Amino acid sequence: MANSYLSHLECSSGCGAGPFDPSEVHFLCPSCKLPMLARYDLEAARAWKRESLAGRAPNMWRYRELMPLLPGEEPLTLGEGFTPLVHAKRLGATLGLERLFIKDESLNPTNSFKARGLSAAVTRARTLGAHTVALPTAGNAGNAAAAYAAAAGIKCQVYIPKDAKQPFIDECRLYGAEVTLVDGLITHAGQLAAEKGKQLGWYDVSTLREPCRVEGKKTMGFELAEQFDWKLPDWIVYPTGGGTGLIGMWKAFDEMEAIGWLPGGHRPRMVSVQGDGCAPIIRAFHDGAPKADLWQDPHTVADGLRVPRAIGDFIMLKVLRDSQGTAVSVSDKDMVADMLEIGRLEGISAAPEGAASLSAVRRLVAEKKIAPHETVVLFNTGGALKYLDLIRR
DSSP states (O other), X not given: OOOOOEEEEEETTOOOOOOBOTTSOOOSOTTTOOOEEEEEOTTGGGGXXXXXXXXXXXXXXXXXXXXXXXXXXXXOOSSOOOOXXXXXXXXXXXXXXXXXXXXXXXXXXXXBTHHHHHHHHHHHHHHTTOSEEEEEOSSHHHHHHHHHHHHHTOEEEEEEETTSOHHHHHHHHHTTOEEEEESSOHHHHHHHHHHHHHHHTOEEOSTTTSSSHHHHHHXXXXXXXXXXXXXXXXXXXXXXXXXXXXXXXXXXXXXXXXXXXXXXXXXXXXXXXXETTBOHHHHHHHHTOSSOXXXXXXXXXXXXXXXXXXXXXXXXXXXXXXXTOEEEEEOHHHHHHHHHHXXXXXXXXXXXXXXXXXXXXXXXXXXXXXXXXXXXXXXEOBOSGGGHHHHHO
């Protein structure tokens, strides 16, 4: 296996702490308690050529030179990544869009994009000798953590709101995880997991509290570039809870430009999508705020979007503004209708989070912000099978 150009970790806030050694255990920045990011020797990485990808396995570790791998470290993989990019011609025709694409993350292991981040995070946890990984979850991240922990031979502790859908709870148990049902939101689950984990020495793999999950998610950006023959789309429309994928893809574009894989200057406009009943990023974006306030009484049928406050909010908001993108909230009713529309017209199983992306595209087209000739990618972050009660209702 080729070596990674991983060089160090640094604080995402620019507080000046670090650099930090990636071969040691690090979570949040010890100075400002904000997320840490992996950094690479991008000058040396210019020697890595796109042509080397030919013949590599069709999973996210095909980009291993810019992945957080230590010398001699083997990735823990269940085949995650390199998901289909579907030209949604029938769906696009209903919107007057010639080039509408769906990046279908439902075909990852455990049926969602969370497999990417947890593959990378549990790889590092295993290397650093973790005996137990732990996290709060709305569902999909817990399923992925449990599966990768099982593959690594590591215990997994999942803290999940008690009103989460039963299939998410059952699947965590399927992979041998210990599940704690929490009376409250994912923020309450996170507090409980952190308190217990600190006492017992658990390895925290929750969103952006360790530096590797975002690296797994950034591979969605690498894949889009490769699947579009190294020309990025005009728009990326992405359902946003913790926002790791939004942050990761923008990081991937930075890195690909730096090593000469992309022509400089053309970046997609990034769109954050949330539910009307829990839209802290949308509110902060339109208010011009650098961070998002806690959203009171969060509610939405899309469990992955019910995140009242995200630790990486300031990074997400910067990405949206730097990309000249925007932020859109949509109703639960529209999400469910668009789950059915994606299924009916494209044969794709879309969770409400993924369907929210279509609802947002619909609005942006109606507002004439997206032009008919532009290339638009909406992300279906997971499958519908765990949400079939919404269809029945």
